[in-house]
Amino acid sequence: xxxxxxxxxxxxxxxxxxxxxxxxxxxxxxxxxxxxxxxxxxxxxxxxxxxxxxxxxxxxxxxxxxxxxxxxxxxxxxxxxxxxxxxxxxxxxxxxxxxxxxxxxxxxxxxxxxxxxxxxxxxxxxxxxxxxxxxxxxxxxxxxxxxxxxxxxxxxxxxxxxxxxxxxxxxxxxxxxxxxxxxxxxxxxxxxxxxxxxxxxxxxxxxxxxxxxxxxxxxxxxxxxxxxxxxxxxxxxxxxxxxxxxx
Amino acid sequence: xxxxxxxxxxxxxxxxxxxxxxxxxxxxxxxxxxxxxxxxxxxxxxxxxxxxxxxxxxxxxxxxxxxxxxxxxxxxxxxxxxxxxxxxxxxxxxxxxxxxxxxxxxxxxxxxxxxxxxxxxxxxxxxxxxxxxxxxxxxxxxxxxxxxxxxxxxxxxxxxxxxxxxxxxxxxxxxxxxxxxxxxxxxxxxxxxxxxxxxxxxxxxxxxxxxxxxxxxxxxxxxxxxxxxxxxxxxxxxxxxxxxxxxxxxxxxxxxxxxxxxxxxxxxxxxxxxxxxxxxxxxxxxxxxxxxxxxxxxxxxxxxxxxxxxxxxxxxxxxxxxxxxxxxxxxxxxxxxxxxxxxxxxxxxxxxxxxxxxxxxxxxxxxxxxxxxxxxxxxxxxxxxxxxxxxxxxxxxxxxxxxxxxxxxxxxxxxxxxxxxxxxxxxxxxxxxxxxxxxxxxxxxxxxxxxxxxxxxxxxxxxxxxxxxxxxxxxxxxxxxxxxxxxxxxxxxxxxxxxxxxxxxxxxxxxxxxxxxxxxxxxxxxxxxxxxxxxxxxxxxxxxxxxxxxxxxxxxxxxxxxxxxxxxxxxxxxxxxxxxxxxxxxxxxxxxxxxxxxxxxxxxxxxxxxxxxxxxxxxxxxxxxxxxxxxxxxxxxxxxxxxxxxxxxx
Numbered sequence: 001x002x003x004x005x006x007x008x009x010x011x012x013x014x015x016x017x018x019x020x021x022x023x024x025x026x027x028x029x030x031x032x033x034x035x036x037x038x039x040x041x042x043x044x045x046x047x048x049x050x051x052x053x054x055x056x057x058x059x060x061x062x063x064x065x066x067x068x069x070x071x072x073x074x075x076x077x078x079x080x081x082x083x084x085x086x087x088x089x090x091x092x093x094x095x096x097x098x099x100x101x102x103x104x105x106x107x108x109x110x111x112x113x114x115x116x117x118x119x120x121x122x123x124x125x126x127x128x129x130x131x132x133x134x135x136x137x138x139x140x141x142x143x144x145x146x147x148x149x150x151x152x153x154x155x156x157x158x159x160x161x162x163x164x165x166x167x168x169x170x171x172x173x174x175x176x177x178x179x180x181x182x183x184x185x186x187x188x189x190x191x192x193x194x195x196x197x198x199x200x201x202x203x204x205x206x207x208x209x210x211x212x213x214x215x216x217x218x219x220x221x222x223x224x225x226x227x228x229x230x231x232x233x234x235x236x237x238x239x240x241x242x243x244x245x246x247x
Numbered sequence: 248x249x250x251x252x253x254x255x256x257x258x259x260x261x262x263x264x265x266x267x268x269x270x271x272x273x274x275x276x277x278x279x280x281x282x283x284x285x286x287x288x289x290x291x292x293x294x295x296x297x298x299x300x301x302x303x304x305x306x307x308x309x310x311x312x313x314x315x316x317x318x319x320x321x322x323x324x325x326x327x328x329x330x331x332x333x334x335x336x337x338x339x340x341x342x343x344x345x346x347x348x349x350x351x352x353x354x355x356x357x358x359x360x361x362x363x364x365x366x367x368x369x370x371x372x373x374x375x376x377x378x379x380x381x382x383x384x385x386x387x388x389x390x391x392x393x394x395x396x397x398x399x400x401x402x403x404x405x406x407x408x409x410x411x412x413x414x415x416x417x418x419x420x421x422x423x424x425x426x427x428x429x430x431x432x433x434x435x436x437x438x439x440x441x442x443x444x445x446x447x448x449x450x451x452x453x454x455x456x457x458x459x460x461x462x463x464x465x466x467x468x469x470x471x472x473x474x475x476x477x478x479x480x481x482x483x484x485x486x487x488x489x490x491x492x493x494x495x496x497x498x499x500x501x502x503x504x505x506x507x508x509x510x511x512x513x514x515x516x517x518x519x520x521x522x523x524x525x526x527x528x529x530x531x532x533x534x535x536x537x538x539x540x541x542x543x544x545x546x547x548x549x550x551x552x553x554x555x556x557x558x559x560x561x562x563x564x565x566x567x568x569x570x571x572x573x574x575x576x577x578x579x580x581x582x583x584x585x586x587x588x589x590x591x592x593x594x595x596x597x598x599x600x601x602x603x604x605x606x607x608x609x610x611x612x613x614x615x616x617x618x619x620x621x622x623x624x625x626x627x628x629x630x631x632x633x634x635x636x637x638x639x640x641x642x643x644x645x646x647x648x649x650x651x652x653x654x655x656x657x658x659x660x661x662x663x664x665x666x667x668x669x670x671x672x673x674x675x676x677x678x679x680x681x682x683x684x685x686x687x688x689x690x691x692x693x694x695x696x697x698x699x700x701x702x703x704x705x706x707x708x709x710x711x712x713x714x715x716x717x718x719x720x721x722x723x724x725x726x727x728x729x730x731x732x733x734x735x736x737x738x739x740x741x742x743x744x745x746x747x748x749x750x751x752x753x754x755x756x757x758x759x760x761x762x763x764x765x766x767x768x769x770x771x772x773x774x775x776x777x778x779x780x781x782x783x784x785x786x787x788x789x790x791x792x793x794x795x796x797x798x799x800x801x802x803x804x805x806x807x808x809x810x811x812x813x814x815x816x817x818x819x820x821x822x823x824x825x826x827x828x829x830x831x832x833x834x835x836x837x838x839x840x841x842x843x844x845x846x847x848x849x850x851x852x853x854x855x856x857x858x859x860x861x862x863x864x865x866x867x868x869x870x871x872x873x874x875x876x877x878x879x880x881x882x883x884x885x886x887x888x889x890x891x892x893x894x895x896x897x
Contacts, residue, residue: 027254027258027271027272027273028271028273028505030261030267030268030270030271031268031505031506032266032268034507035268035505035506035507036505038505038507038511039275039503039505041557042275042503042556042557042558043557044557045553045557045558045559046554046555046556046557047890047891048887048889048890048891049889049891050889050891050892053589059589071267071268072261072262072267086889086892086893087892087893087894088891088892088893089891089892089893089894092890092891092892092893093891096890096891097891100557102273102274102275102505103273104273215259216259216261216262216263
């Protein structure tokens with residue numbers, strides 16, 4: 001049919017996949033996942049990345065996004081995989097892509113994908129939750145109460161209504177620090193279904209202890225990756241790809 | 248004195264509002280300059296939500312033109328939604344720019360671009376949130392000048408009490424001239440204060456300053472006269488016209504937002520002005536004469552813009568894009584250049600003729616052919632003569648047949664309801680037209696799944712058009728005609744299921760009519776309705792007809808006029824119109840004659856192809872028609888080597 005995209009048009013298969021770690025910082029932490037996708041696709045265009053496209057009516061560039069941090073949450077550890085039709089130099093891609101992305105969306109590392117099951121390797125996240133106006137003692141008390149429970153049910157509004165789930169079991173490790181104008185909660189959370197997010201942990205703290213938080217917290221995902229042998233440290237998910245490249 | 252960012256305070260509020268990303272800025276190609284390095288600081292506002300305002304070409308152009316000056320900085324602000332407005336008031340956070348989150352009250356000038364009058368209430372919110380007095384008369388040296396621009400500025404009388412000035416016409420050179428005057432004034436130590444600065448601006452003719460004009464009324468409510476109340480102020484203020492678009496190839500680095508916007512594409516303006524002479528069309532009347540951008544500049548702007556933005560779609564903008572003298576060469580040239588890429592081209596605002604189908608086919612060479620849009624505007628041949636939209640039914644059928652035959656599945660037709668001299672029958676003709684369109688389309692394409700969508704809205708008479716004297720149709724009759732049309736299409740047993748109808752009720756048009764042909768007395772209505780909480784009038788879920796009518800009731804209590812007086816009343820030639828002292832170049836006698844021709848169903852041609860018929864613009868403004876062809880050739884794009892591919896050099 002002449003009216004549709006020419007089916008005879010050649011679909012060039014991807015010759016290489018690359019995995020990209022990027023940050024979402026400062027005011028751009030308010031970007032939603034959809035916003036980021038659009039900005040990222042345009043950045044790939046400006047960078048002249050020879051993207052592979054899907055077949056069909058309206059071809060899409062081959063990009064996979066994993067475990068995006070919620071809107072309003074900053075991150076040092078977001079991961080994207082892209083497919084390209086010409087072999088790309090990861091170091092050049094890192095430099096050029098970072099140059100064309102707005103400040104705040106910063107490219108931190110690029111590796112060639114040499115191993116399967118990348119998303120499965122993202123086992124846990126390390127979050128830093130800054131709570132302005134909260135004292136260290138109050139937070140420590142709430143955390144102690146939370147950690148002493150074996151299960152703390154919280155509610156979250158989803159598209160299909162309120163969902164109730166346990167926010168405690170996924171928390172592998174947590175501690176409290178003092179920051180300049182706030183108490184800081186450091187927490188390592190195992191990924192699961194549904195994913196327990198920082199606001200779920202805070203909701204659970206409020207449930208088990210007399211703990212109010214007036215000012216919105218500042219949350220940053222510091223790391224995302226495999227759980228290391230100690231059972232609570234979050235490792236670098238690119239390690240296997242780097243080793244495979246060097247081998 | 249440097250100015251602090253309000254972001255730390257705003258940041259606390261953002262997690263509590265819808266779509267916070269619209270308030271954080273960070274657009275690609277945005278510019279932030281150190282405050283203290285500049286003398287003149289502009290804030291530009293598009294008075295609607297960020298997603299609507301960010302793609303606005305007027306703001307993007309002036310933003311760049313101003314920021315290119317070393318002594319000037321320019322930032323942007325947009326209307327904040329009521330959820331954030333409430334939090335800002337509770338927490339003392341002022342209206343802010345999205346670039347560096349500086350408080351709007353600290354700037355020298357706040358330029359507000361009005362594409363439509365429905366942004367007036369949002370301007371009041373912004374002024375108030377900025378901590379600037381609502382009334383111009385209460386402002387002092389510490390407050391920005393509030394300057395209106397855009398098409399609605401050709402009659403800013405309804406907002407005259409809230410603005411310090413209005414700029415008519417093209418803004419590129421005007422903002423620079425205003426900046427020169429502000430810079431000189433400030434470097435002299437601001438002698439004579441705000442009044443002196445406004446006098447300098449008014450005397451130069453660059454800007455209309457309402458405070459320097461008095462309006463007197465007759466007992467029956469009509470205007471007696473409008474006259475300057477200071478020596479040295481011109482009796483009439485003229486519009487600005489940029490005469491060489493190739494010298495002003497803006498935006499050079501279009502803003503690309505991170506948030507989603509209503510136009511996810513890059514726009515390139517291919518010409519300005521239109522002399523088709525459609526009598527309802529204010530844009531066509533006030534932007535004369537036609538000035539084309541050359542094919543070479545257009546091609547350069549497209550190439551540069553794509554590189555700077557990463558957009559995948561290009562819109563070739565103008566009031567009637569297929570009228571560019573080299574549109575076929577431009578379309579083919581661009582289609583050739585971007586044939587093997589994912590880039591697509593679009594041409595909004597196309598005329599009803601077969602040539603446009605060839606063009607549309609060219610532009611969609613390697614894409615989907617989903618829908619084409621045409622605007623016959625009037626349902627009957629008779630009414631099309633009244634509005635001077637020279638399209639015969641034969642043209643229309645031939646055009647849509649060609650469209651369906653070359654694979655387009657859906658044709659959208661735009662119409663208006665409430666045009667002068669219109670009867671029910673003129674509107675009901677639309678149902679018959681749509682029927683014929685589907686019939687011809689099925690024959691031409693051999694398919695039954697083709698569709699035709701009829702989109703119809705109420706007509707609002709606008710200043711500086713031949714219909715400025717016309718009575719607007721009341722909303723009850725407008726709505727009843729729309730329902731009759733809808734029912735007629737539903738009753739079409741043969742093709743009714745292939746025809747969609749989209750219509751807007753007549754009530755918002757009444758408010759638009761009140762504001763667009765309003766005078767200074769209408770300002771009180773705007774203030775009243777705003778105080779009653781009215782915001783975002785362009786959004787049907789926020790618009791409230793009842794609130795507007797209640798506000799008008801209060802505001803007009805002691806006046807000889809009411810809403811009907813402004814809207815459904817026909818005017819005489821002898822009446823002083825609220826905007827007569829604002830000069831669009833159009834000769835009032837010529838407009839009146841054209842109005843009389845409309846009533847006699849006499850058409851007028853386009854002055855690009857026939858001798859001048861003295862509308863007055865070129866004579867008066869010292870301008871001339873600028874059209875090609877240039878006979879230039881668009882060369883294939885040079886291939887730029889990728890910077891990221893391995894072994895591609897260093």
